[in-house]
Amino acid sequence: MTETYKPEWVPEKDDDKFACRVMYGVKGGHEGMPGSNVDLSRKSAPVIKRSKMTVDDYVEGIIKGDRMTLSRAITLIESNAAAHFYIAQQVIQRLLPYTGKSTRVGITGVPGAGKSTFIEALGNQLCVEGHRVAVLAVDPSSTVTKGSILGDKTRMETLSRQKNAFIRPSPSGGTLGGLTRKSRETLLLCEAAGYDTILVETVGVGQSETTVRSMVDFFLYVVITGAGDELQGMKKGVMELADAVLINKADGDNKRRAMVTRAEYARILQFLRSATEKWETRAYTCSSVTGAGIPELWNEVIMKFFSQGKENGVLSERRKHQTLSWVYSMVEEHLHNLFYRSPSVLACKDKIETDVVEGKLPPTIAVQKLIAEYAKTEIGDYIKETSPFAIK
Amino acid sequence: MKAKIMFLQEVRNSVDDFAEREGRRPRIMLANFGFAENNHDITETATVLADMGFDVDMEPWGRTYIDVAQDALDNDVHVIGINSIKGEYKSLVVKLLEELASYDREDIMLVISGHIEAHNIKEMYELGVSVVLVDNCYEKFAKGILSGLETILF
Numbered sequence: 001m002t003e004t005y006k007p008e009w010v011p012e013k014d015d016d017k018f019a020c021r022v023m024y025g026v027k028g029g030h031e032g033m034p035g036s037n038v039d040l041s042r043k044s045a046p047v048i049k050r051s052k053m054t055v056d057d058y059v060e061g062i063i064k065g066d067r068m069t070l071s072r073a074i075t076l077i078e079s080n081a082a083a084h085f086y087i088a089q090q091v092i093q094r095l096l097p098y099t100g101k102s103t104r105v106g107i108t109g110v111p112g113a114g115k116s117t118f119i120e121a122l123g124n125q126l127c128v129e130g131h132r133v134a135v136l137a138v139d140p141s142s143t144v145t146k147g148s149i150l151g152d153k154t155r156m157e158t159l160s161r162q163k164n165a166f167i168r169p170s171p172s173g174g175t176l177g178g179l180t181r182k183s184r185e186t187l188l189l190c191e192a193a194g195y196d197t198i199l200v201e202t203v204g205v206g207q208s209e210t211t212v213r214s215m216v217d218f219f220l221y222v223v224i225t226g227a228g229d230e231l232q233g234m235k236k237g238v239m240e241l242a243d244a245v246l247i248n249k250a251d252g253d254n255k256r257r258a259m260v261t262r263a264e265y266a267r268i269l270q271f272l273r274s275a276t277e278k279w280e281t282r283a284y285t286c287s288s289v290t291g292a293g294i295p296e297l298w299n300e301v302i303m304k305f306f307s308q309g310k311e312n313g314v315l316s317e318r319r320k321h322q323t324l325s326w327v328y329s330m331v332e333e334h335l336h337n338l339f340y341r342s343p344s345v346l347a348c349k350d351k352i353e354t355d356v357v358e359g360k361l362p363p364t365i366a367v368q369k370l371i372a373e374y375a376k377t378e379i380g381d382y383i384k385e386t387s388p389f390a391i392k
Numbered sequence: 393m394k395a396k397i398m399f400l401q402e403v404r405n406s407v408d409d410f411a412e413r414e415g416r417r418p419r420i421m422l423a424n425f426g427f428a429e430n431n432h433d434i435t436e437t438a439t440v441l442a443d444m445g446f447d448v449d450m451e452p453w454g455r456t457y458i459d460v461a462q463d464a465l466d467n468d469v470h471v472i473g474i475n476s477i478k479g480e481y482k483s484l485v486v487k488l489l490e491e492l493a494s495y496d497r498e499d500i501m502l503v504i505s506g507h508i509e510a511h512n513i514k515e516m517y518e519l520g521v522s523v524v525l526v527d528n529c530y531e532k533f534a535k536g537i538l539s540g541l542e543t544i545l546f
Contacts, residue, residue: 048544067466071465078416079415080411081413142442147447148448149450150448154451169467
């Protein structure tokens with residue numbers, strides 16, 4: 001018989017008159033219950049160390065077109081650790097001769113405009129035509145917790161299964177402008193690995209995602225119907241940099257509205273100076289779901305842009321400018337690293353910080369002091385690690 | 393069920409510390425083997441881990457283990473979190489481990505981030521899973537992942 005006991009609320013003197021008895025509860029071992037007697041300690045999963053790769057491994061693997069090496073190289077490039085920086089620079093330097101041959105297309109738009117879905121449709125089409133497509137998709141990192149949720153691949157279900165497609169989602173890591181700090185280098189790695197079409201998808205934010213313009217040839221702005229009036233398009237920002245404006249979701253009930261929106265954008269675009277010389281920025285419609293309009297956009301607009309650009313030299317001119325702007329963005333990054341990793345700055349940083357917080361030191365004087373400390377820095381090992389180009 | 397998070401800041405600090413040494417945040421891919429597009433469990437796990445400072449990769453639903461392994465390699469994640477609505481993990485774990493081994497990438501950790509019956513947990517560890525999310529206790533889960541990565545990476 002099951003064990004039972006008298007409930008504690010039974011009055012003591014009436015003990016015998018109460019017939020009520022209570023069964024004991026389940027003592028652990030029951031699924032989902034805290035304190036279950038299942039052994040939860042880690043048992044056997046063997047620890048396998050991550051393999052180390054040298055510069056040669058990276059370079060050879062990428063030239064061979066090995067996906068796994070490419071993906072690990074991108075990790076290396078994106079790394080913030082000082083130890084990775086030097087070797088990443090070497091990898092890039094040795095791969096530079098293999099880059100520059102691809103079609104670089106940047107895609108931006110507001111969140112939910114359908115950028116990822118558009119890439120899914122376009123990428124599949126390109127893969128069928130025999131292209132090798134690399135997609136760099138950036139999603140925002142939290143400014144509060146620094147974590148991120150990378151969801152672009154959920155929209156690229158069939159494209160991610162294609163053998164000829166490589167999709168790499170990356171967190172923006174707090175960089176403004178809609179891309180990661182290292183998007184350009186990532187793009188170059190993909191080119192070296194033999195991908196002939198690179199699609200760069202920015203964070204979906206809207207009016208200032210302009211960094212991508214400085215690293216792609218063709219810049220596509222994806223919009224949807226019902227997103228503001230003419231004034232939104234006239235504002236300085238994305239619109240004046242776009243080589244084509246694409247009204248997505250032109251299907252079903254939305255088709256008529258998309259046509260109206262297209263006409264509106266076309267009207268604004270007549271007033272804007274076009275982003276590329278000798279090229280007229282126009283508005284087009286497409287549907288990523290049905291695929292309507294996408295082949296036409298690629299073959300008749302984007303391909304025409306490239307053939308025309310190669311003929312009249314606008315493209316090579318653009319790439320030269322982009323290389324220059326890359327130089328200066330790298331200079332800025334090196335200076336940033338040199339300052340923040342300088343041993344003499346690090347040594348006095350804490351004290352200056354507390355002084356400023358307590359109000360003993362005005363911020364302007366603190367800046368002077370920090371810069372003075374930085375000027376005292378001796379050229380040491382730290383420079384070789386942080387900035388291999390700065391060795392005197 | 394509302395996730396239980398008591399020592400959020402503590403976990404965040406250790407994640408930051410990890411990111412400092414590794415050069416990037418711990419990156420986990422949540423593989424959705426279920427057959428529902430909006431899997432509530434995955435949404436919860438993803439947001440909680442992102443709040444702790446992880447980079448969380450989301451996967452389309454209804455993937456096979458071959459797709460998942462390929463995606464994990466392309467994204468170069470540290471950890472794959474397996475999520476199956478029905479709680480049937482055994483064959484998935486075995487197949488996924490084999491697939492990763494065929495690429496010589498057994499350093500990618502396998503964890504179970506979905507609902508699992510308590511009496512199956514021991515078996516999972518024996519199969520080669522590193523951490524299991526028990527009782528929705530995400531701190532323990534995150535700490536387990538970080539200490540696992542510690543031995544694999546450094």
